[in-house]
Amino acid sequence: MKKLEAVTQEQWNEVCEFNRNLVESFLSDSVELSPKSRKAYESNLKIWFVWVKDNLKNKKQIDIKPLEYKKFQNWMVNRGCSSSDTNNKRAAISSLNGYIEIYYHDDYPTFRNFINKSIKRPPKNTVREKIPLTKEEFRHLVEVLKERGEYQMVAYVLFTFDAGCRREESRQLTKDTVTFEPIIKTRIIKNENGNDVTTEIKMYYTKPIRCKGGKIRRLAFGEEAMEAMKEWLRIRGDDDCPYMFVTKYGGQIRQIGETTFNNWFTTTITPIVGRPVHPHTLRASRATQAVVEDGKDVESVRQLLGHEDSSTTINFYVVREDDDEVDDLF
16 A cells, blocks of 8 residues: 655645644644654644645635545545555544634634545555464464574563553563562462362563553563563663663664564564464454453453453454453463
């Protein structure tokens, strides 16, 4: 799928002053956005307003009509942009419209969001089937990486799977996590004979991490992930970078980028598993194994993944911060 190129400063300077100032105010007031979301909103809105400049004679946002937005959406589809990219720009423009409706109502009382339900979203592009890792595939992956001494990957895979988190959330993990004390709780479970036995659950929590949508959460992980982190830091040695997962660039140790995680899956993890997998596979695998293979409650998985609604957990992650609920997954 084709992706539109970023707007240059020269192009942006040609956009009418009203629209440029509007974007600046919107982004400045949207303090709830994460840095990554803010950057995406800015990029999408700049692309929109350059199109407005080129096709709508640099109209002000408050004067744009639904049919004119529809032409922009059709333009993106006809250029081969993915449905995801098109919908991201739709969401950014609609959010800007909502901002005008709420905060500029006195100035523009008749303005209404010109993106309405009658303007249908573009059809979803065909995507590859998402097949989560089975327990056997996951254990095989971890053991092969251990045999190869790839302990940064081992630590990443185990932590990301346990926490059920995304790439951006994993890359925020810091080295001092290995100094945290475990939380130990007892659980009564049935043994193979059906008798009640008491067992200890040992788990850890990270520092607060900014997650998707700007939510701040502490992510939970288990003992094996902690041991892998310690081994990785022992191999890595001393350096000044505070982050757990790093890369070397220009002779300097730096926080890892999301694209490096993608490269790990392309060059190393996919060949080990024997079929195409990607970073988000770990999140879907965690949810699916817990619900389908282990029979855990969807509500506990919802809380682990940080979803607002359990329907999201079922529909997008299960393929087939209540501590007590999350503990049960360990």
